[in-house]
Amino acid sequence: MSNPSEPDDAGRPGRADDQTEQMRVDAESEATTEIIGSATAMTEAAQQHDERRFTAPSGFDGSTQKIDTPPDPETEVFAPPTAKAAAPQMIPPRDGAPVPPAPETPSRRSWGWVIAVLLVIAALVAIAILGTVLLTRNSTASSQEDKVRATIENFDAAVQSGDLATLRSITCGSTRDNYVNYDQRAWDETHARVAAAKQYPVVSSIDQVMVNDDHAEANVTTFMAFAPQTRSTRSFDLQFRDDQWKICQAPTG
Structure with a gap:
């Protein structure tokens, strides 16, 4: 192998x-x-890396833009403030603090004196007018009271003497009717009997007179002719009619 x-x-x-x-x-x-x-x-x-370094961000193109910055504003030159005379200023008061009164001027003072004098004169005139009215009223009332007293005295004298004509002229109402119902002869007979028995009243004094327009009232002290030691207080009611005061209700008894 x-x-x-x-x-x-x-x-x-x-x-x-x-x-x-x-x-x-x-x-x-x-x-x-x-x-x-x-x-x-x-x-x-x-x-x-180079692309990330040199590539422009998304949304902008790749061209480089030059942004012009606005020029700096010129430095302003401020004029120095002019000096002004300091004027007094009114400082408003705090809430609840009293407001000081404004200084009075000579014209305001003169007007104040004039107004004060006019007020004094007006007060004096009002007092004078009031005094005149009161004096006139008192004199008028006094004269009316005197007339009332005179009417009462005339009535008392006519009763004592039996003067029927006077009694008819200074009375009114039911009192006058009593005297009108008598004829002269019957009156003379009646008055003779009354006078002999001293059954007529006598006014001793007129104590108080009150006058209210055309009405008057008088309080008097009376006694019967047969008993002068027994005194009583009676009243007369009078009315002003036909330019004179007349007795419309005389005391009885």
Whole structure:
């Protein structure tokens, strides 16, 4: 049996040599491929790095743009402030604080004096008018009271003397009717009997007179002629009729 490593008869290496050679060639091819592949990978990586470095971001084109910046504003020159005279300022008061009164001017003071004088004059005029009215009223009332007193005195005198005409002229109402119902003869007879018995009243004093428009009332002290020591207080009711005061109700008894 022949050795595979020995050349055959034709002078060519044997099968074993062929396999060894083929394995060497294959190994060299693989090494070359790896070297070429590594170089290719490195080249591609370098290209990708350069592309990432110099390629513009998405959304922009690849052209380089120059952005113009606005020029800086010129420096402004401020004029120095002019000095002004300081004027007094009104400081508003705080809430709830009293407001100080404004200073009075001479014209305001003069007007104040004028108003004060006018008020004093008006007060004096009002007092004078009121006094005049009161005095007039008092004098009028006094005169009316005097007239009432005069009417009562005339009535008392006519009763004592039996003056029928006077009694009819200064009375009114039911009192006058009593005197009108008498004729002169009957009156004279009746009055003679009353006077003899002293059965008629006598007015001792007129104590108080109150006048209210056309009505008056008088309180008097009376007594009967036959008993002067027995006094009593009676009242007369009077009305102002026909320009005079008339007794419309006389005391009785």
